[in-house]
Amino acid sequence: MNDKIEQLLIRGVVEINIKADLEKKLRFGKKLRIKLGIDPTGSDLHLGHLVALRKLAEFQKLGHQVVLLFGTFTGKIGDPTGKDKMRQPLTDAEINKNMQSYLEQAGKVLDISKTEVVKNGDWLAKMNFEDILKLAGSFTVSQMIQRDMFQERLKNNRDINMVEFFYPLMQGYDSVAIKADVELGGTDQLFNLMAGRKIQEAYGMTPQNIMTMSILEGTSGVEKMSKSLDNYIGVMESSKQIFGKTMSIPDHLMSKYFELLTDLSRHDIDQLLAGHPRDAKLQLAEEITTMLHDEKAAHKAREEFLNVFAQGGLPSDIAEMKLAQGEYPLLDLVIKSELCVSNSEARRKIGEGAVKIDDIKYNQLDEPILINDDPKVLQVGKRKFVKFVAE
Amino acid sequence: MNDKIEQLLIRGVVEINIKADLEKKLRFGKKLRIKLGIDPTGSDLHLGHLVALRKLAEFQKLGHQVVLLFGTFTGKIGDPTGKDKMRQPLTDAEINKNMQSYLEQAGKVLDISKTEVVKNGDWLAKMNFEDILKLAGSFTVSQMIQRDMFQERLKNNRDINMVEFFYPLMQGYDSVAIKADVELGGTDQLFNLMAGRKIQEAYGMTPQNIMTMSILEGTSGVEKMSKSLDNYIGVMESSKQIFGKTMSIPDHLMSKYFELLTDLSRHDIDQLLAGHPRDAKLQLAEEITTMLHDEKAAHKAREEFLNVFAQGGLPSDIAEMKLAQGEYPLLDLVIKSELCVSNSEARRKIGEGAVKIDDIKYNQLDEPILINDDPKVLQVGKRKFVKFVAE
Numbered sequence A, B: 001m002n003d004k005i006e007q008l009l010i011r012g013v014v015e016i017n018i019k020a021d022l023e024k025k026l027r028f029g030k031k032l033r034i035k036l037g038i039d040p041t042g043s044d045l046h047l048g049h050l051v052a053l054r055k056l057a058e059f060q061k062l063g064h065q066v067v068l069l070f071g072t073f074t075g076k077i078g079d080p081t082g083k084d085k086m087r088q089p090l091t092d093a094e095i096n097k098n099m100q101s102y103l104e105q106a107g108k109v110l111d112i113s114k115t116e117v118v119k120n121g122d123w124l125a126k127m128n129f130e131d132i133l134k135l136a137g138s139f140t141v142s143q144m145i146q147r148d149m150f151q152e153r154l155k156n157n158r159d160i161n162m163v164e165f166f167y168p169l170m171q172g173y174d175s176v177a178i179k180a181d182v183e184l185g186g187t188d189q190l191f192n193l194m195a196g197r198k199i200q201e202a203y204g205m206t207p208q209n210i211m212t213m214s215i216l217e218g219t220s221g222v223e224k225m226s227k228s229l230d231n232y233i234g235v236m237e238s239s240k241q242i243f244g245k246t247m248s249i250p251d252h253l254m255s256k257y258f259e260l261l262t263d264l265s266r267h268d269i270d271q272l273l274a275g276h277p278r279d280a281k282l283q284l285a286e287e288i289t290t291m292l293h294d295e296k297a298a299h300k301a302r303e304e305f306l307n308v309f310a311q312g313g314l315p316s317d318i319a320e321m322k323l324a325q326g327e328y329p330l331l332d333l334v335i336k337s338e339l340c341v342s343n344s345e346a347r348r349k350i351g352e353g354a355v356k357i358d359d360i361k362y363n364q365l366d367e368p369i370l371i372n373d374d375p376k377v378l379q380v381g382k383r384k385f386v387k388f389v390a391e
Helices: A002-010 A019-028 A047-061 A092-106 A129-136 A141-145 A148-155 A162-177 A187-202 A239-247 A251-261 A266-274 A277-292 A295-310 A330-337 A343-351 B002-010 B019-028 B047-061 B092-106 B129-136 B141-145 B148-155 B162-177 B187-202 B239-247 B251-261 B266-274 B277-292 B295-310 B330-337 B343-352
Strands: A013-017 A033-038 A065-070 A116-119 A182-186 A209-213 A319-323 A326-329 A355-357 A368-371 A376-380 A384-390 B013-017 B033-038 B065-070 B116-119 B182-186 B209-213 B319-323 B326-329 B355-357 B368-371 B376-380 B384-390
Touching: A002 A013, A002 A019, A002 A047, A013 A019, A013 A187, A019 A209, A033 A047, A033 A162, A047 A065, A047 A182, A047 A209, A047 A251, A065 A092, A129 A162, A129 B129, A129 B162, A141 A148, A141 B162, A162 A187, A162 B129, A162 B141, A162 B162, A182 A187, A187 A209, A239 A277, A239 A295, A251 A266, A251 A277, A266 A277, A277 A295, A319 A330, A326 A330, A330 A343, A330 A355, A330 A368, A330 A376, A330 A384, A368 A376, A368 A384, B002 B013, B002 B019, B002 B047, B013 B019, B013 B187, B019 B209, B033 B047, B033 B162, B047 B065, B047 B182, B047 B209, B047 B251, B065 B092, B129 B162, B141 B148, B162 B187, B182 B187, B187 B209, B239 B277, B239 B295, B251 B266, B251 B277, B266 B277, B277 B295, B319 B330, B326 B330, B330 B343, B330 B355, B330 B368, B330 B376, B330 B384, B368 B376, B368 B384
Parallel strands: A033 A065, A033 A182, A065 A116, A182 A209, A319 A384, B033 B065, B033 B182, B065 B116, B182 B209, B319 B384
Antiparallel strands: A013 A209, A326 A368, A355 A376, A376 A384, B013 B209, B326 B368, B355 B376, B376 B384
């Protein structure tokens, strides 16, 4: 039990405010209410989102009450965190759709049946002017402007809309409403999380402990995983995609991925990393695929991957395309295959020697290829295939 | 009619935003809604308050609709204008009492039966969070911080509570709620008045015109008239007090008092000022006393004043004090008269030669004075009297 508390306080954690305080509560056996706020402005979860959700699952397994707070009200305003401009507000329908989708995906690591799910519209929408003035009164303007993002904006002569001052106020009040003992968030949420402490105190409550979590880099290895940078591994992707994308991460990220996304002990992780990088990465990919699908699917994805990339074999599910029997110039076939996004990419790929027919490389655009009853496999790059057969 | 519009736009007015615009509306004959906001944190009106009320009366006489807006909601927060700290909030009972008292006093220059009287608690208390965010969204933080008072505070490292940002927002929204065409205020209210324009525009309305009024200096001649500086002439004071206090203002203020507090034309004022200052001031005092009481009371106050101060006569209402028959040292009599605030003031006044018995100056502290059936009038300074008679 004590080991698990230590894990809880360390693994994937950047900072705890106040650590000694939280540790005392945990060791004392107090049942805590653990808050994670979700601004329902998007619905597709990726591995980056799972870092905090897995930490919630750790709390849950130790018997604490996890509270997923959907910012249904704040989502209508848009969190300005890290943005130059305010977000477009969402409609109620969009928010509800995103919530349902989020819960389905979070269910892959969290026991949703034991999770309290709340919406801040349920209390924020009911506040009147006097309530709001009391809330605003817990902050001074200087305290508000200290926020990094606001400082940055003022420095660059970009303005701050008054509405944006409300975001930390509302997020903080949410902690009052749900009586949070602990709030999780990314390091970029530090100001809002601290606002929760301040506002809970102003309302006569014990301030929550704050746990900021590591940021997960995306598959390209440098920037934070995000949908907009297209460096993400999506929670709902196929086992094959998840396995393959995990295999594509740079070696130096393996240690962090193991720590944040698997249950392997530090000792086991270190042993794996001491061996061949490819073996370690296969293990990582299998762990992650198992988490998001199951062992069987993970095993199959691994076999498949090894078949195609390690042994030079073909995947088992190549798409088939029918053509009228006859000879076609190579470029025509590549374009018809739709494996390239444009005609110019098709030309380039052929020029680069990245195009094979039945595992033989061709680099002439007008190379004549005969399509008949005998299937021909066209390969572009390492991972894209189409099988042509005569109609 | 045109002359009256010109008067309206000039007399006592510091600035109009936008003058050409307002003049056009007035000349076009549009019936306008004229707003004056009153923060009901005090109830004693003095001549300084009458400057704006008299301007409202001018609008009223031209057929426009005057709207007195009581900040019953804002009064609970306290307007931070020109204050280093926030005011203490008022109770509902205090606010209601102040409102009643205000209307009674304002009735001396304004026709209250034709005046629309409203309270901003009627709409502000009903706003919800979404309404308030919409309102806040009409301002950026930079625009808010531009306010002189906030700049001053930030410069001096005094903080601004978030609540204080709401005052201009609420005052501005009041102009939306009452559909104000014109708002009057002191020059120190300029930011809040301009907020009204901005917020009306944000709500799709034509922005109100703003009229800032001259600040009236108090009887001591330098600082703004105010109760706390004890340099005021109160609306509810006796005709004698009003007359006497007006006579005590420095000569250089006469022109401004005539302009802001009487209906005399500029031509008549200039003629008066070209004559003897004392005659001009008597006229001024009579005008002001007539406004606050009536012609008869003003005339009596003038007679009285001339009797005491100009002809060296005695006022008709000297307090009588009974003493046992016998001889008293002068100092004892002065102390018993309670015309001095302390024994040491009594000694000083006698030493200065400011003490007379029956119009004869005495400057010995132990001068024996016989009190018998024949009344003796003790005078300290110019205006304080007691009549002693034997019991």
